[in-house]
Structures are given as C-alpha cells and as structure tokens.
Amino acid sequence: MATLKDIADAVGVSIGTVDRILHKRGRYSEKTAEKVRKAMEELQYTPNIHARGLKKTKQHRFASLIPLEEQDSGYWKLLADGIRRASAELGSYGSTVDLIFFDRYSSDSCSRALQGALDSGVEGLLIAAVRPDDMKRQLQDAGIPYLFVDSDIPELTERCSYIGQDSFQSGYLSGKLMHLLLGRGSYPSRVLMIEPPGSNYHLKQRMAGFRSYMESTAPGVELERMKEDLDEEKSFHSCLESCLENRRSLPDGIFVANSSVYYAASYLKKKGEDYSRIPLIGYDLIPGMESYISEGIIDFILTQQPELQGYQGMITLYEYLVLNKEVQKEVFVPLNIITRENLRTFET
Amino acid sequence: MATLKDIADAVGVSIGTVDRILHKRGRYSEKTAEKVRKAMEELQYTPNIHARGLKKTKQHRFASLIPLEEQDSGYWKLLADGIRRASAELGSYGSTVDLIFFDRYSSDSCSRALQGALDSGVEGLLIAAVRPDDMKRQLQDAGIPYLFVDSDIPELTERCSYIGQDSFQSGYLSGKLMHLLLGRGSYPSRVLMIEPPGSNYHLKQRMAGFRSYMESTAPGVELERMKEDLDEEKSFHSCLESCLENRRSLPDGIFVANSSVYYAASYLKKKGEDYSRIPLIGYDLIPGMESYISEGIIDFILTQQPELQGYQGMITLYEYLVLNKEVQKEVFVPLNIITRENLRTFET
DNA sequence: CTACAATGCGTTATCGATAACGCAAATAAT
C-alpha cells in the first residue's frame, strides 16, 4: 500500500505538500498538484484509516433519541441494542454515544428529551421521529446535524439521512401473504385488520398498503377494520374479544399492523384450536414472538431489522460527521419475511 | 476514553509495564498486574483500534478461492463482489486480498488453484468448498488457516469457521411456500423438482428438505424429479421441454434447487401464458432474475445473501488472524424470501 | 523603493499502542 511518503518521493516534494493537495488546503501550485494526483492514481494511494483515525482522535460525542425500550411490546429495545453495538464499536475509535429515551405517548416527555439532547453539546443526533409534529418545530433551527431511523420526516430536508422501512410496501406484501394463506379461490373471505394505538405515519401506510393489495388483487376479500387504543395486553384482549363476539363467524385472517400481533397471538392461543389456526400476520421479531411463530399461531412476521437500523444509523452518522463520507439521503432496509421454517436463521 | 497512559499514571508505573501486562508478555510482578487490571476496569480502558492498527501495519496477505464468476448462472460473481468489498475495506487497513478462481467442474483446475494458493505464502484462505473430496486431501496438512463459505466440509475441524446456508432447511422452506402457492385443499397436485448439474451436498440437501416438507405436511402432493446435466440455458430448455411433453398435463408447480431457475423462467416465459403462471420457486438473486420476479413468472426466490457471505467471510478471517478475535465455528446466514412485493428492497 | 501580504514548499510534533532495548536490583550458580 502506497503511503503519503511514497507519493511525495515519487513526485519529489514533501509529504506536507501532498497532504495539502489531498485536502485542498491551499498553499500549492496547480502544476505540482497535477503531478501529485497522477502519482496517487498510479501508485494507487489509499489513505490509511488507522493513521488518519489516530491523528483525528478528539472525543466525538453523539446521542440517540428513541422511545422507551419497553414501549411497543419491546420493539425499541431491539433498536437500542443496535445502537449499543455501534456505540461499543465507535468507543474504540474514540467516540461516545449517549442513549436518551422518551415516552412516545407524551408530547412533553418527547420535547424535553429532544431539547436536552440539543443542548447537551453533542455533535450529532440519531432520532426515531415517531412524533413528527412535536419534533418538527424543535428541529427547525437545530444547530446540529441529525439522522432519522425507523420513522421519517421528509420535509426536514437538512436531515442527513433516513434509514428505515418502506411501510406502504410492507403492508402490500402482508396483503399478498395473507392472500396466499387464505387459499386461492376460497372467496369470499373476511379479514380483520387491526390498527394498534399511537397511530403514526408508518402504521397508516402499512394499513393502506395491505388494503391496496387486497383491493387490486383479491376483490373477493372483505376487510374489516378495528382500532386499538391502549398499548397493553389486557386491553387488547378485551377489545379483540368484543370485536369477535359481534360477528357471525370467526374471521378468515387477521392482520396486525405492528408488534402488537404478539397480543393477538396470546389471545388466539388462549381461545384454543379453532382460533389458533386463523391466519395471522404481523410485525417485528420481538422477544417472545418466536414461540408463537414456531407453534404456528403466527403465520408470517415481517421485519425491517430494527437492530440493524440502529446500528447502521449510528455508524452512518459517524461516517457522515467524522469521516466525511457521502451518505444516501434515504436507505430502505430489506423487508424480511419470517415464518416457522426460517425463524431459526434470524435468531442471533 | 482512557488510554494506556491514563492507566499507567493511575497506578504509578510506565506504559511499557501496562502494555506488557495487557499482552501477558512477562517481565512484571503479579502485584502490579493486579493493580493495573483493576485500574483498567475502573477507567474502562478500551484499546484504541487506530493506534493498534497503525503500529501493526505489516502487509497482511489473504486469498480467496471460489468458482469462476460466470458459473452457476453468475452466482459466484455475487460472492466475489462481497469479497471485493471486504478487500477494499481491508486495503485501507494495510492488507491485500488475492481473488483466485477455478472451474468447479474440473478436479484438475480446482486442485491446481488450491495448491497455488497454499504455496503463495498468504496468511489465510477463504474457500468455497464445492469439491469436498478434492479439497479435503489437499487441506489435510495445509500449513495455513482457512475458512469456508457457501459450502462446508465439517470433518475438517481445523477450519476456523464456516459461513453459509442451512440448505436442508431452505429446501424445507421452499416446500412450504410451494404448498401455499398450490392452494390449500387443491389436491392432488403434481410438482416437478429439478436438480441442476454439479450435484453437491447443498443441492441434495435442498432437494431432501423440499421432499421432506411435502411428505410430512402435504401428502396429496406428488413429486417428480428431473436431473439436469449441463449448466447451460439451451440444454436446460430442451431437457425441460422433453420432460413436459411426456406428461399428460402441465405440472402444478416447479422447484429448481439453485439459480438455474433462471433458465426455467426464460423457458416458461417463451412458452406463453399457460406456462408462465405455473408456480415457480428457486434460488439466488442473480442479475437478470429481477425481471422474472417482477413479471410474476418466478413466484419466490430464496437467497442466503452470497454477497454478505463473501464480505463477512473475508472480514471474519481478518478478525480471526489479525485482531485475534474469537469467531463462531459455524454461522448460518438468514434465509431470505424474495417475491415480487419485496424485491425492490433487496436491490442494492 | 521599501513594506507587507500572498504563495509555494519543507519541517516537525502529535495521536496511542507496540515492542525492542537498556538498566538496575534481586536471585541463582559457581
């Protein structure tokens, strides 16, 4: 591997000059710059990351801002784990990461946490933008760069990137899988769509995607919609119970637009065989989900690898701010389909 | 972040002593060692990767040994791309990677390539063990560490790791998806299983997994088996043609155990609507596959992210040999299910 | 024509970990 010194020797100048040219810091003639660039090309100069990183060691500080780990059935713990993994890695590169949590159902908690983060003097923020309206105001004139994960606020064009899901498409995909589970040609069938609490952009998009698939491809399928109000198992159970009691027969399939599918599964299991075999599709591989999948109560889980989102998000922020890498404005993570037969390969 | 110097100052010794204790290089008393270890704990010492890497810059050389990129419909190019990505990354850490290719249908080509790699003086080898018998002999007393990707030879216990697929399980999963596509209750149906040429362990496992699912779960499904002999489009087409002509009716589903599903798709497309709508399941997202998926000719593609396998494999080898990290003996990559509706999220 | 800035380039300390080297003091061997 060629070093700065190799280039300098080849051209007949000093490393200082080469470095100035490399970083366009002025104080050189265009003539030597041309020669240097040619030599770099020929000798295939690659900067030594270690040397660069070592020299540039100056306590970088970042923070992440996501909902409380236990909210949404533990979904945010997965994201937090990814952030922690990135944090450990960045630690040995001389940076620190603060994890800040807020109550996603409280405007107050959210804005206080965000304000605290903005005032804490960190160099960059990783934000799960689950409260777009609250956050938008505060971020308008944020002095520091930020990156969104999980949920986006596209209007904030200064955000350095968004890493997350294509939620409409994931709903659409759920629709297809449900359609397959119903069995072709067994019309008419009735499917129950459950919209969990804390309705945000992504939930609505998933619902819309699901509906869109059914309307365009499976006209014989009738959709019923149910809205949950509390992110809690008991409440979910009773709500589902009253909904199912009011019907003539059991639905032919149930779709839950987030990880609350966990509650639906525990309900169906409790109610026995007839209920358990209703096709059930939902989101996110949170702890405890595995058993319902391997028992076959949950047929498909879609996931957008929250752990990876957290990890990637933090690493991207670092690369953007410290290494000056270019980053994509929008990164959609792969939509994974998890079912009984490939579940094991997704466990860490 | 605490540095060696911080630890040294805290204990009242020099950094040389701390370093010797850290690396157990002798020349210290157990008494100071104890104090140092305590200080490291308290001050949360994390070695600075950059400083370490910089000091240890000494041209590490590795090589990879995989089949020719165009074989198996271009499957190996994906793996090679992953290795190249790792190579670029490791380059800036001062290491080089040679990519060596061999003809996977020639024992001679394989053993010459392997011998060349072993004699080239590299520090570690990444090997796609697609010719277990040939390779086993040569690797018995290989002087250098090696790691397998894609295909394994579990008997060689000195291999530092294996990164790849659980092929039986992936066949089993294919079986489930095929079952869904057939539509529940539409028995009896007949499914054609195609075993591509170059029959190896993984192909056979996939076939076995598929058959196992059907036998255990879908007794009404009748399986027919067809064996291909040449890895070539024309030959595949004529073989498939003669097979389909000898039947009373079209099969209700087709399963191809590797990326040759590409040839099957091009055949079905050519033959028009009746053929195109036959459920078709296969493997690997090779270039050109996308269009058949989005047209709906291929219903499901399973993939074990060959690009990731190549990348991960090379990085793991590096971590094992250079950073002395512990590595898992066996890593199964996630089994991804790709279909029309999530295809886009898997394109890079 | 002097002052003084701007240009072009070389020199050097620095980041943190590593490991070779050197020097005492303690212990062992003769």
Add this chain to the structure above:
DNA sequence: ATTATTTGCGTTATCGATAACGCATTGTAG
C-alpha cells in the same frame, strides 16, 4: 564472594496522516 541470570520496570523509535509553523520567493500597494 564473584560472576551469571532472571525479574521488574522505564525509555524510546516507530507506524502514517495531519496541520501548525517557519522560511524563502514572488507579487502588490503606498
């Protein structure tokens, strides 16, 4: 008791990139 050897520890050059500093030379303003 004297020479070897071992033990315990400090000192220092090194890896490559960075950027501050310094010193000429050229250009420009008063």
